[in-house]
Amino acid sequence: MSKTLPSSIDETLSLLEKADYVAGRALATVLFLSLKMGRPLFLEGEAGVGKTEIAKVLAEQLDRPLIRLQCYEGLDVSSAVYEWNYAAQMVDIRMREASGETNRDAMEDDVFSRRFLISRPILQALEQVDGRAPVLLIDELDRTDEAFEAFLLEVLSDFQVTVPELGTIRAQEPPIVIITTNRTREIHDALKRRCLYHWVDYPSAEQELDIVRRKQPGASETLSRQVVDYVQALRRKELFKNPGIAETLDWATALLELDKIALDPQAVSDTLGVLLKYQDDIAQIQGSEGAEILRQVASEARSEGALAGAGSPKA
Numbered sequence: 001m002s003k004t005l006p007s008s009i010d011e012t013l014s015l016l017e018k019a020d021y022v023a024g025r026a027l028a029t030v031l032f033l034s035l036k037m038g039r040p041l042f043l044e045g046e047a048g049v050g051k052t053e054i055a056k057v058l059a060e061q062l063d064r065p066l067i068r069l070q071c072y073e074g075l076d077v078s079s080a081v082y083e084w085n086y087a088a089q090m091v092d093i094r095m096r097e098a099s100g101e102t103n104r105d106a107m108e109d110d111v112f113s114r115r116f117l118i119s120r121p122i123l124q125a126l127e128q129v130d131g132r133a134p135v136l137l138i139d140e141l142d143r144t145d146e147a148f149e150a151f152l153l154e155v156l157s158d159f160q161v162t163v164p165e166l167g168t169i170r171a172q173e174p175p176i177v178i179i180t181t182n183r184t185r186e187i188h189d190a191l192k193r194r195c196l197y198h199w200v201d202y203p204s205a206e207q208e209l210d211i212v213r214r215k216q217p218g219a220s221e222t223l224s225r226q227v228v229d230y231v232q233a234l235r236r237k238e239l240f241k242n243p244g245i246a247e248t249l250d251w252a253t254a255l256l257e258l259d260k261i262a263l264d265p266q267a268v269s270d271t272l273g274v275l276l277k278y279q280d281d282i283a284q285i286q287g288s289e290g291a292e293i294l295r296q297v298a299s300e301a302r303s304e305g306a307l308a309g310a311g312s313p314k315a
Ligand SMILES: Nc1ncnc2c1ncn2[C@@H]1O[C@H](COP(=O)(O)OP(=O)(O)O)[C@@H](O)[C@H]1O
Pocket: 020, 021, 022, 023, 045, 046, 047, 048, 049, 050, 051, 052, 053, 054, 180, 211, 244, 245, 246, 249
């Protein structure tokens, strides 16, 4: 048996927290409502802000299978929904011919039966495994084309798929659907209308520090704070590609591997490729802008350290 759905916003928040997913109340609310109302959740935001992770966390916490449809340009029904197993069909026909079977209608019926159908993610999500409606993650929908969107709209309206040779396959219990987009193009209104919408933003400094503490507990408090403050400052610059949360975590890990307990100019310069993935961005930050950020981050840490020191009783 899969676990029951959260019955309140607070329960949704604690479900996310249990999986070390740091979320604000707005996200927990829309997630709670989408589960409660049985509506797909449409998550839009920059790369690396935690959209895909929500589906993973949800599947894990609700003890449901996660079925992921990774979208890409040219994704079609045979990769997303189902495909006939031609090779197996051919073998079956040959064997029947060899054994002298001549009834063409019977042969055709059999060759187009369920056992020759290969189900791809969408069909898998409708034909639930062991009675547990899965979490269906339709990831990076903006990479597909409008034809696929239109098809998806149909699936999401009635949670069924029609295979012409076989008939209609309908979900007994609709899957929990999470759709993500990195907004490289607009998704059609008709599809959005089926869903509840949430814009996933970069976390606040406080939230991001919480994430680093949870996911990289080995990093010193000073290093964690400085890493977060530095990344937050970078996101205020006009970079070609801002670092996401994954980059923050990778950076903290990299610095930890180098035995750093605080940022210094050399460490930053040596590891910038963990954080920024475009040479123009790296060049921009390696100059005076990066030095200025580091100076600020280090002086904040010092004043916080002084404050913390002032508050603690002297031995
Ligand atoms: N709110 C969060 N709380 C904890 N970890 C997070 C959060 N958001 C993102 N992460 C971490 O950052 C990584 C990247 O997030 P991901 O979901 O892949 O981003 P997106 O799908 O938006 O590009 C995840 O693997 C996860 O470890």
